[in-house]
Amino acid sequence: MNNDFINQLATIIDTQANDPTVVELPEDAPFEAEQREWLSGLLTAYRTIAQAAASANEDVVGTPMQIYYGSQSGNAEVLVKDLKKYAATQGFEASIDELDSITPAELAAHSHILIVCSTFGEGEPPDNAKHFYTSLMEDEALALPDTLNFSVCGLGDSSYAFFNKCGEDISQKLSAAGAVNCQDFIACDVDFDDSYGEWKGSVFETEVFKSAAGAANTSVAANDDDIPAYDKNRPFIGNLISGQNLSAEQSAKRVNHIEISLAGGGEDMHYDVGDALGVWPLNCPAEVEEILAAGGFTGREVVEQKNGSASLRVLLNTKLDITTVNAKALETWGIESVEDDFQVIDVLTQLKPGLDAQTLVNGLRTLQPRLYSIASSPKKHPSEVHLTIGEVHYDLFEKARKGVASTFLGNRLTSGGNFGVYIQSSAHFHIPVNDEAPLIMIGPGTGIAPFRAFLEEREMRQAIGKNWLFFGDQHEAQDFLYRDEIAAWQDSGLLTETSLAWSRDTDKKVYVQTHILEQGEQFYEWLESGAYIYICGDASRMAADVDKAIRQVIAEHGGLDEAAVEAYMNKLGDEHRYQRDVY
Template sequence: MNVQNPLIAQGITDAITAETPQINLIPDDAPFDPAQRQWLNGLFTGLSALAASAAAEGAEPELAKMHVLYGSQSGNCEALSKDLRKHAATQGFEAEVAALNDVSIADLTGMERVLFLVATFGEGEPTDNAAKFFATLMAEDCAPLPASLTYSVCGLGDTSYADFNKCATDVDARLAELGATRVADLVACDVDFEDDYADWKTLVFETEAFQSASAGVAAPVVIDAEPQPLFDKNRPFMASLMVSEKLSGEASAKCVNHIELSLAGGGVDLDYAAGDALGLWPLNCPSDVADLLQAAGLTGRETVTLKSGPAQLRAALTTRLDIATVTPKTREALGVTDVADEVQVLDLVHQIGAVDAQVLADALRPLQPRLYSISSSPKAHPGEVHLTVGEVRYDLNGRACKGVASIFLADRLHTGAMVGVYVQKSAHFHPPSDDTKPLIMIGPGTGIAPFRAFLEEREARGASGKNWLFFGDQHASCDYLYQDQMEAWKDSGLLTELSLAWSRDGAEKVYVQTLLQERASEVFAWLEEGAALYICGDASRMAVDVEKALLVIIAQGLSADEAAAQAYLDAMAADHRYQRDVY
């Protein structure tokens, strides 16, 4: 036999000379003499070596490890973390993505390359899925971090707030203080974060720490397990208005509308799930645009240059620019710094008089979409999406002001008219996948929106789990949103419990947290049965007061202190049994 492959030939030679261990596949009782048996075993040894060599040559180089950690409230940082993971793969890295609360300081100590995406929520506060990590990191007794931990931070915030990007700034500084090595400076993004984020991403992967793995490694083909949606913030779906009707009564101090949008048309579906939010692109009010142009001494026919290219000023002010919000950039561009905090762009322009068209355009930040909790289940309303929208109207400096999106929907979007929308997916704020699990929902005012969707979803799925809704507002007679539907669900048994709090109907103000405390033992019993608990609504007061009430209820149920109650609630959050959609 003429053996031409050197590995096979070497295997036969080694078998004959006994220089390397040989694979013995030929049984002793096989009809071969010792020399033949030795030769055949040598052949198999050589073939095995050939296969091993081929596997080694064909194996892809191992990607270096890195981590992407995010704190996200509305979903932007979470979405960017997925983008960063895909980009990292093209640079020769395998990126592990996690929410900050899912990482301990001990975990962080063992990491080598970490990119942080940190949103600031409310008045300089960490997001729900970063709060625990943030508290631990900022604690005086936080353990030091090794210099081998290299990192960079990208923050998402809003320059109209005094504590712009506070959480990202604090995390960035604290990591360095504890001993970690910053490889790229903090990038603090405003609401139009896309360009600044892209620049940061490029900068990070130009640093030495994030280049070493990609040297000599061909970029792999990245197969996205989560395909990009057809529609997003920059590519909205054009939905048409079907229904806009007032939910609140005439005597109400508020005006809340029920909105139904059609998702039909073009043969392309806009998919959503109960618990998701809908991003909606509004248009500025024409009369507000006219007031601003008049104050600036402009006609609106002037041509200005935006990031996207040239545009007529009136069109830009109507569709592309935020004509109300004052940011530090606005003050600087208009040369007005000594003004009160509570002002709008029109107030500044009135103060300075005539403004150049391009200067005005440069002073304004881009108009942003508004996010609304979806109040329908696609199982109950296929081809539709419903919203529950409170009109925003208020007085400021002697002027009647209004919310951009809520009044666009209420006053100017007529039946059949089109509006650009997209779905902002929620990671965990969905009805439990286990249809037998009990569900507690706390949503006063327009916070009822996602829970209407939850209940429609559970009804459509035939879920057997118990449902308890806490709802409230000022007056039962005019503020009971979706009253007929809620009462019907109570009568049918879908709503096992319906607790209603009216803060202005009695001598004492009653809120949802009041009812929680009144039913403390039953609430705790539901939690012990494994109930999932959800909160939706005002972040600054209601959600804070509800959480305080929950901690008292849990401490009483455990016969323990507040620390034990907090640990219980933290464990629920880690198991996604405690979720908040607050704003």
């Protein structure tokens, strides 16, 4: 072939690459009849291959499916993102929404629904599922069609009395209303990965899901662009920079400010203020030795786990929860019942000193990470994350006990020590992008953690919005966390208002909700001017009392009855102006 032929052929192939539908040779192409015929066949084949490749890259549309979730700490939110990806590989095109985005009656419009919902506190629903759950439980006349196929996965903690109550209630109520439960409700414990995985696989193996599945989009499984590099099961190795005790020597508490290096994590370890840090702790070696002695073990016993065998000492140090006694443990160890507060060491010393190593391990839960509200802004502390952690110490059955993670970070991990961490996004607890919006932050004790981060962030962003902090603890002299930083923010004007409550400095018990009521008129004015309310801390007592106080302020200073107050609070929630990080 001559150079003209080759050049013309290259030009035509370039045109084909840009538009595979072009198959005809130009009329003025300088080819003889035999060459034209050969090239036409070549280009037709080229078009067929190109169109097949383009078709293979098109999005595959599966059967519509809705996934709803209720999440307080973020675990359910993480799982539904995984569930959506898996659904695509099984022939379903799923959308994700919070449970509060829909009413129970509106579920009737759908054919395939999956729900992942946690339970926290005393059997309470998560904040973003509260309205749905309440409406569902109260609607005695709810009727759903048998064309609605659903399944529910619950997340909970079996050491609590109301284990997985919300998820189970939702599943039972939907069935009673006429919807078809295609896969039995599953109650996941804190080590939820295996149970969730079994439920996920089982749902799509049911006949009703298999028969309705569309074309599977297997390319989704291979697309890891939106999968974080580090998560609960693949933690980043953080490095302890320092730990500082924030409490005075005379305090009944010990609260530590912990600084951790995320150097090397880059964007994969980026966080926003309001997010939480997952921390993988190790058990206290002294407590491990105590358990070994109580059970008559050497620690060298080899026991089997699903991932292989290991020595008993290694597992007790690094992999197993050596405190919690739940229903599974009692069944495994052949014990009918124990006192509510019994721990593993109490079982070994008082009830079952003769357990063999394998049986002991079979009854223990896996050690789980702890989630802590982040107390720093990445804008002020790049490549670092700070935490505010109260060490857990208490007496039980005349014996001193302590928390695992709080003491691991507070006094067992030395500066420079390494440990696994990951970012848990808390989309429900982020400050607004509007830097003019007023913020009301209510966080006594270690609940101040995210608000230190909020204030650092607003300081770095030079936000002009007003800020009001409600903080308190037992004694001002001993328990005023971040005293100097708060004073500096007051002096600079960043903190517009500061309401401090010390519950044991006087005969009168003063709490943060006391100041909310006393300053109710101003509090209501802030709400009317668009303020966002944030609450962090204990859910069952503090957060409940604060919520009650806010409602009382709205009723009194807004002149509203109970129904109108409820509507006002619902509006705050719908506008994301009432957010809680409670536990």
